[in-house]
Amino acid sequence: MNMVTFVSRRLVAMVPVLLGVTILTFLLSHVIPGDPARLLVGQKASDEVVKRMREELGLNDPLHIQYWNYLKQLLRGDLGTSIRNRRPVVQDLAERFPASFELTFVSLFICVIIAIPLGILTAVRRNHVVDHVTRVLALLGVSTPVFWWGLLLLLIFYFRLGWLPGPGRIDLAVPPPAGRTGLYILDSLLSRDWRALGSSLRHLVLPAFCLSYVYLAIMTRMIRSSMLDVLNLDYIRTARANGLPERAIIFRHALRNALVPTVTIVGLSFGELIGGAILTETIFAWPGLGSYMVDSVLFLDFPAIMGCTILVCLIYMTANLVVDIAYGFLDPRIRWG
Amino acid sequence: MGEKLLLQVEDLHTYFYTLQGVIKAIDGVNLCVREGEILGLVGESGCGKSVTALSILGLVPSPPGRVEGGRILFEGEDLLAKTPAEMRSIRGSRIAMIFQEPMSSLNPVFRIGDQMIEVIKLHKKVSTGSARIQALEMLHEVRMPDPEAVLAKYPFQLSGGMLQRVMIAIALSCEPSLLLADEPTTALDVTVQAQILNLMKDLIRKRNAAVLLITHALGVVAQTCDAVSVMYAGTVVESGSVESIFRSPAHPYTRGLMECIPDPSRKSDKLKIIPGTVPDPVNPPPGCRFHPRCYKATATCSQIRPDPVRVGPGHVVCCHYPEEG
Structure with missing residues (x-):
């Protein structure tokens, strides 16, 4: 096939x-x-x-x-009119979706680029210092509520130190970049609006870190354990017996097999985060889907709630489709099975 | 078959440090493989056959395992003194290994061709194109039907017997002088076993390479090997040529093993067994390790570990009371 x-x-x-x-x-x-x-x-x-x-x-x-x-x-693409603000729900979603997408994408990107090397490192250096430190940090990430991190980060980096901006997607003084996608980073890159790019990147740091920490912790541990599983398998022993260098064994032979469970988590997290980053979006006043959904529920805004539900479902299914395709690339048994 | 020694294992000790205690998986193993010879390493499960092979290749999982003593001389060089990088360049090129489970011994996500070419390129330092041609030749040599198509297949698309042919092809592709074969036919159908053994034997003879064939089946040894070493509880108890060992086994354990082979002409009701079980590797019995199961055992056997005794040309046994004739 x-x-x-x-x-x-x-x-x-x-x-x-x-x-x-x-x-x-x-x-x-x-x-x-x-x-x-x-x-x-x-x-x-x-x-x-x-x-x-x-x-x-x-x-x-x-x-x-x-x-x-x-x-x-x-x-026909008509999700009705919002009871709350009398605007077409589609229009609301079109404004909210890019904000959530940008935040989720950046968060998961941070997750993946840190979790994969860290997971490999902790698997290869099992029970060494790096592994123990990572284990504590991961436990901290999984067991601490997101809102606590959010408030703490705002308190330190915004109020006290003033290193990073506070709520919102972009400084009030900076006009949002011109562009169609609504993704500030992409739009400002396309229109070469460096001021908007700098401001929106700085605004992303805290919420993205906040959102990614839990998933980073889970993913690192998951890659570690699937790497450990794979490294014990017969074909890794064969690779060693054939004299392959350790680098090739870990990055070529083991990693590809260990990535399948990780891809699942990334896909599911994407669906989960895009409409479910409610706490983070609320704390950082991020105009995304999560906060929109909460507002809609509080107002009993049925068309908006239904529109959100359908959109989130679509995103979930697309994420799963992408995961399935990635499986097919990673593991021929799934592609041909 | 030359008389020159290719591999000489002297007083090898490999221990595993576990929470239950130190497992002396290999406790003083001596082996000799001559050039071009097929040596069978026989024994029950858990007697240390596989660990011996892994020790030779430097692949004992560590932790918990460690080679604690002895010498492994291969073509005159001590493998235990080699650096990891030097061992890597020996593995797959001068000493190759094939394993028991062909189904799980190849990486499921790469094509057969990629896995063969990777090894050939690594050791022979050739281009992908020429490695591919060599891979095709090897597949042809292991009598693989339609080698071209097999190169593009994934391991799960081939049968166990086919995969073992691929494993043999990979192992022999870099012209090793020694092949370690760890129960290469145990996981295969009986009908395929003989094919694979004969194939291996042919290819080995053609290349004048030597084999350390690990097996628990004496039938395989009789059919395939030139010499035998019998292992029991981490030591070699008897070694010699296939003829002399099968004609006159001198160790009571070897004799016991032979008697366990069912003989259809003697229709006795019960299958023969060796009484007792394999000793606990953490607390092995003192003296001769076999004495608790041995019908000849005396007080001497439980106190003094027997030294090797010559009982015939090239036939050595570790027993205080070797069997006669």
């Missing part, structure tokens, strides 16, 4: 999952107590107005007709 068949199979398998997600989000909006029509027109509106709104929204139709209409609307 070649790569194209492999990927298209995975793509086809996404369709039923997406359908399931739409059914769930649709039911969710009908199970939660509260009348969307009433919410839309406001508490003070007369019953007459609410009735008209219900008619307009199609809430009196049978459930399956309503679902069908919802699906049609969804396929």
